[in-house]
Amino acid sequence: MFEIILELTDTISDGQEHQIDMCIRTLIYLIQQVEDEVALKDFYEYVPPILSSILSAFTNDEIGTHGREQILHVFYLCLRTISWADGINNELINDCLSETFN
Numbered sequence: 001m002f003e004i005i006l007e008l009t010d011t012i013s014d015g016q017e018h019q020i021d022m023c024i025r026t027l028i029y030l031i032q033q034v035e036d037e038v039a040l041k042d043f044y045e046y047v048p049p050i051l052s053s054i055l056s057a058f059t060n061d062e063i064g065t066h067g068r069e070q071i072l073h074v075f076y077l078c079l080r081t082i083s084w085a086d087g088i089n090n091e092l093i094n095d096c097l098s099e100t101f102n
Contacts, residue, residue, distance in 0.1 A: 002045075004030070005049065006049060008027055009050055009053035010053070011023045012024060012056070013056040013057065017062045017063065020057050020060070020067065021070070024054070024057070027074050028073060028077065031077040041084065041085075044081065044085070044096055048096055050074065051078060058071045082096050
């Protein structure tokens with residue numbers, strides 16, 4: 001799954017508008033499928049590259065309002081996947097958010 005996430009994030013960072021839209025929709029679908037506790041706790045390793053790519057896409061002039069809404073939805077879903085660690089493993093939270101969140 002890591003290879004798929006990396007390909008999606010690369011396209012989101014450097015792709016054209018229609019490619020970015022398709023990749024964001026795919027990310028939304030994939031992240032929404034992460035529901036069981038073990039998969040949720042293992043997903044944190046994907047959060048930094050996803051956040052980095054969606055930040056790049058969010059600042060892209062070609063992305064319209066709908067694209068920005070989708071990007072914010074991905075951001076919310078990523079936060080949901082690491083929220084279990086808040087107060088339990090703050091280092092994990094810092095590792096996932098420090099490069100992008102500020």
